[in-house]
Amino acid sequence: MTAAVAVDGCADLAREPRQAHPAADGVRAPLFAVTRTYTAFARRRPALYDAMFTRLVDLPFAAPQTPAPLRDAFGELLAAVAPVTTEEDAGPLTETFWAALHGLTTLMRGGRLPEWAHDRRLGLLVDRFAGKQPGSGGGEGLGGRLAAARRRRWRPARTRDGHLSPGQGAARG
Structure with a gap:
C-alpha cells in the first residue's frame, strides 16, 4: 500500500517542476525552480511526502525496474542539474543535489532548522x-566556468509526451 502511494506521489511531484522550470532560463533559475516546487510539495502534502521519502517502501530505485513515476520525478531533478554537469557525472551529481535538498526540507519540516532561513539555505x-x-556578487564563479569549459554540452532526452528518457542524453549543438 505504501509503495502504491509513493508511486502516485512521485507522479504528482514530477508534474510540478516540469511546469516550473521550462520557463526558467540559464543555470540558476531551473535549479531554484525545482527547489521551490520540491519544498512547496513537502509543505503542502506532508503525509504523502513522508510516505514517498521517509517510510520504508519496497520499491527499486536507480534500477531498470524502477517504476516510471519515480524515474520521472528524478528526471525532473536531472533536467535542472544537467546544465552544470557532464553526462558522466549527471546521475551522481543529481543524487547529491536531491540528498541535500531532501535533507534541508526534512530538517526544516521537523523543526531542526529554522523555517525563516529556508529560502536562504535553498539559495546557497x-x-x-x-x-x-559566496560574495562574488553574481556570475558563474570559477567552479562554474571550469565546468563549462570541460563539459560536453549535454541534456537529458525527452520522450514525445515530455517525460525524460532514463539514462539517455542528447548532445546540444
Missing part, C-alpha cells in the same frame, strides 16, 4: 551547484 544550495561563489 543552488548557488553552489550553479558555480556561484
Whole structure:
C-alpha cells in the first residue's frame, strides 16, 4: 500500500517542476525552480511526502525496474542539474543535489532548522551547484566556468509526451 502511494506521489511531484522550470532560463533559475516546487510539495502534502521519502517502501530505485513515476520525478531533478554537469557525472551529481535538498526540507519540516532561513539555505544550495561563489556578487564563479569549459554540452532526452528518457542524453549543438 505504501509503495502504491509513493508511486502516485512521485507522479504528482514530477508534474510540478516540469511546469516550473521550462520557463526558467540559464543555470540558476531551473535549479531554484525545482527547489521551490520540491519544498512547496513537502509543505503542502506532508503525509504523502513522508510516505514517498521517509517510510520504508519496497520499491527499486536507480534500477531498470524502477517504476516510471519515480524515474520521472528524478528526471525532473536531472533536467535542472544537467546544465552544470557532464553526462558522466549527471546521475551522481543529481543524487547529491536531491540528498541535500531532501535533507534541508526534512530538517526544516521537523523543526531542526529554522523555517525563516529556508529560502536562504535553498539559495546557497543552488548557488553552489550553479558555480556561484559566496560574495562574488553574481556570475558563474570559477567552479562554474571550469565546468563549462570541460563539459560536453549535454541534456537529458525527452520522450514525445515530455517525460525524460532514463539514462539517455542528447548532445546540444
